[in-house]
Amino acid sequence: MEKFEVIIVGGGLAGLAAAYTLANEGIEALVIERGDYPGSKNVTGGRIYLNPVRQYFPEGFFEKAPLERPVTSEVFTMMAEDSSTSLRFRCGSWAEPPHQSYTILRGKFDRWLGERAAAAGAMMVTKNRVDDLVWDEGKVAGVTAGGEILGAEVVLACDGALSLVAEKAKLRKPGRPKDYAVGFKEVIELPRQKIEDRFNLAEGEGAAQFFMGSLTGGRFGGGFLYTNQESLSLGMVVGIGDLMEKQPFTEAPRLLEEFKRRPEVAALIQGGELVEYSAHVIPEAGYEGLTRVYGDRLLVAGDAAGFALNLGVTVRGMEFALASGVIAARAVKQAFEKKDFSVGSLSKYGQLLKESFVLKDMETFRAAPEVLDNPRFFNHYPQLMGKILQDLLTIGDGPKEKLSSTVLSHLGVGEFAGIVKDLWKGREM
Ligand SMILES: Cc1cc2nc3c(=O)[nH]c(=O)nc-3n(C[C@H](O)[C@H](O)[C@H](O)COP(=O)(O)OP(=O)(O)OC[C@H]3O[C@@H](n4cnc5c(N)ncnc54)[C@H](O)[C@@H]3O)c2cc1C
Structure with a gap:
């Protein structure tokens, strides 16, 4: 031997x-x-x-x-069936070396x-x-x-x-199915200049985008999009437990196809050439x-x-x-x-x-899997946000309600109690 x-x-x-x-x-x-x-x-x-x-x-x-590319900006998007709400964050110090993160x-x-x-x-x-x-x-x-x-x-x-x-x-x-997610991803080639124009980036800088909500049909998970030098990495992560249990049953690659057809994503990948597809399991059980x-x-x-x-x-x-x-x-x-x-x-x-930071961080965020195992994050809140903003920003053919009344009409006692409960649980993270 x-x-x-x-x-x-x-x-x-x-x-x-x-x-x-x-x-x-x-x-x-x-x-x-x-x-x-x-x-x-x-x-x-x-x-x-x-x-x-x-x-x-x-x-x-x-x-x-x-x-x-060094990541200098992040976009978080909550997707409802017919609307989406995004928050874009750009950080000047991330654009200075040593850069905190790279694609x-x-x-x-x-x-x-x-x-x-x-x-x-x-x-x-x-x-x-x-x-x-x-x-x-x-x-x-x-x-x-x-x-x-x-x-x-x-x-x-x-x-x-x-x-x-x-x-x-x-x-x-x-492991149990609940302890893992499946990730599937495409690499889509696009010219360097087009990436910088589409993502509003200075030369050489990169962006990271996260999507959650209706794209997973209420299942644990979300979507991601990262800009590389001359390509985009676009994909989704979905909890295996939810994929197996939640009805109607959908195959993971189909969710990705539907995600790519969303206008918010389609415009970003338009004209790109798919050069790679891959899938892999991710541990999600935490500490x-x-x-x-x-x-x-x-x-x-x-x-x-x-x-x-x-x-x-x-x-x-x-x-x-x-x-x-x-x-x-x-x-x-x-x-x-x-x-x-x-x-x-x-x-x-x-x-x-x-x-080391490895076990310290795993322990600090030991509650994360339990806190995030909450269908309201993947279904309810993106819908609620979409509805509130739609009502606030739509001018109909009649008189308009006060903005405060519009918001409160969506936040009844039950809704308010649910938000407080989720925030209370979230303090553990
Ligand atoms: C879709 C997706 C998105 C992710 N996004 C991010 C992200 O943005 N940022 C981040 O930090 N992490 C992310 N992760 C997690 C990250 O990719 C992993 O944590 C990381 O790859 C773990 O590295 P590793 O070396 O432990 O395992 P791996 O990278 O999986 O390497 C294991 C290696 O072992 C080999 N191998 C397996 N079995 C055998 C065997 N029996 N004999 C010989 N060889 C074997 C495999 O071929 C592989 O090369 C993501 C994961 C996925 C799937």
């Missing part, structure tokens, strides 16, 4: 960040990736927040990365990160799927991939949201759904551990994946120094995570 110091399952952000860090520490790291190249199978909406992760990489590391395309970004890891000395095997863990006296001793058995002192499970490795190691139970992240000779990082946080206004997973990959590598380095790969020794990873 061929043996390596560390085997990393999955060449996504978590796996590649771990490989890069280990290789720089002189530790032998083999990444096994099932895709043709790192990033070939990876899906994201696509905006990465760099501020939390810069500290985990050498200075200037991300300046050389294939980033698309990215994973095909390019992961490939670049994979090259950095390889240049640092990590080994990469692509087009190979890890099928199982190898055990020796109850401890993880390696993996099987492509019919071969490969041994390792430590295995890092960085194999994404449906982590086979974490499940085989019994570090987590199979309560986290995987146990260490075992005997095994660590779990990124989506595989459940490190993803959807607050409705921000979607974060990529910086958790990068940081947890680096933190896992640091814990492994300490284990190598002690030559002790037991649970006790690798529990250092849990401690380092607790001290």
Whole structure:
């Protein structure tokens, strides 16, 4: 049996960040990736927040990365059947370097990160799927991939949201549909100038847009649109539990087609060429759904551990994946120094995570999945907002009511009580 110091399952952000860090520490790291190249199978909406992760990489590391556009403006849109209400926010300081967030395309970004890891000395095997863990006296001793058995002192499970490795190691139970969402996305090519004109952007700047409401038919989720250099990333995220349960049953790709036909979206993508379609699962269970992240000779990082946080206004997973990959590598380095790969020794990873923004943010927003699991956000409020604004802004053929009377006519006691209740619950976030 061929043996390596560390085997990393999955060449996504978590796996590649771990490989890069280990290789720089002189530790032998083999990444096994099932895709043709790192990033070939990876899906994201696509905006990465760099501020939390810069500290985990050498200075200037991300300046050389294939980033698309720094996000300088955000648009939040509540969609009703026949109307929509948008809020646009532009932030001057976001336009100044170091930019807080960038749009990215994973095909390019992961490939670049994979090259950095390889240049640092990590080994990469692509087009190979890890099928199982190898055990020796109850401890993880390696993996099987492509019919071969490969041994390792430590295995890092960085194999994404449906982590086979974490499940085989019994570090987590199979998830419930409610704990996941499915994301589906198109990349639509448009000329650079057209993007800047349509989205009201200065040269090189980028926009992020979120949509919620009738586009998901009252289901948990929403839509997103990010501007890349010469393309748009357009997609939707829908809770798998709601997709299965809510009637009438609709297939996710159909929701995306209807979303694209909405005038608010159709005008933005008009004339663009669809060049890529992808779909992927996203962990949505938050802090309560986290995987146990260490075992005997095994660590779990990124989506595989459940490190993803959807607050409705921000979607974060990529910086958790990068940081947890680096933190896992640091814990492994300490284990190598002690030559002790037991649970006790690798529990250092849990401690380092607790001290980092990864677990701190997951814990701060532990109530998010419960607060957001509220159909009124996805159905009622966008409709209510649309109705109030329509009545306020429509001039009919008769005399007009006072503006205050118009608003109050929509906010009866029951409505008011519902809003207060939802706001009260929202204080937990
Ligand atoms: C539609 C959508 C929109 C999103 N939007 C955002 C966003 O805007 N911002 C943000 O920060 N996050 C976003 N996320 C979440 C973010 O993409 C993830 O949190 C991030 O990709 C996690 O990285 P990872 O390395 O843990 O997992 P992944 O990127 O999933 O990488 C896992 C890797 O493991 C490989 N693999 C899996 N199983 C095996 C196996 N058995 N053998 C070998 N290789 C294997 C896969 O091919 C893949 O390369 C979004 C996700 C989706 C789906």
